[in-house]
Amino acid sequence: MKKIVAVALLAVLMLGSVGTASAANDKRGGVMGLIAGCCFGVRSAAAYNDGKDIHWKEWIQLIGIGYILAGIDGLNGVTSADLAKQYGANFY
Numbered sequence: 001m002k003k004i005v006a007v008a009l010l011a012v013l014m015l016g017s018v019g020t021a022s023a024a025n026d027k028r029g030g031v032m033g034l035i036a037g038c039c040f041g042v043r044s045a046a047a048y049n050d051g052k053d054i055h056w057k058e059w060i061q062l063i064g065i066g067y068i069l070a071g072i073d074g075l076n077g078v079t080s081a082d083l084a085k086q087y088g089a090n091f092y
Contacts, residue, residue, distance in 0.1 A: 047092075055091045 028049040037045035040058050048054060060066040073083075084092040 052092070053090050055087065 036048040057066045080092050
């Protein structure tokens with residue numbers, strides 16, 4: 001139970017820092033670039049440093065559910081252009 005509470009608290013703290021980091025300035029990187037690279041991979045880190053935000057589906061990958069949703073999107077043939085239309089160019 002303590003582990004679940006600790007993970008939930010960490011997730012809330014990380015999600016709270018996303019809004020402030022994305023509104024910072026044109027120059028990205030730093031701690032959020034490190035988190036994006038370590039947790040979500042090189043593609044997400046590069047996209048974050050290019051000015052894109054980290055999508056909510058990527059955040060829930062930290063608990064495993066996001067991978068299932070990403071797999072379902074892949075199975076259905078969803079492309080980056082489809083995601084950009086659905087969620088906007090700020091993410092994709």
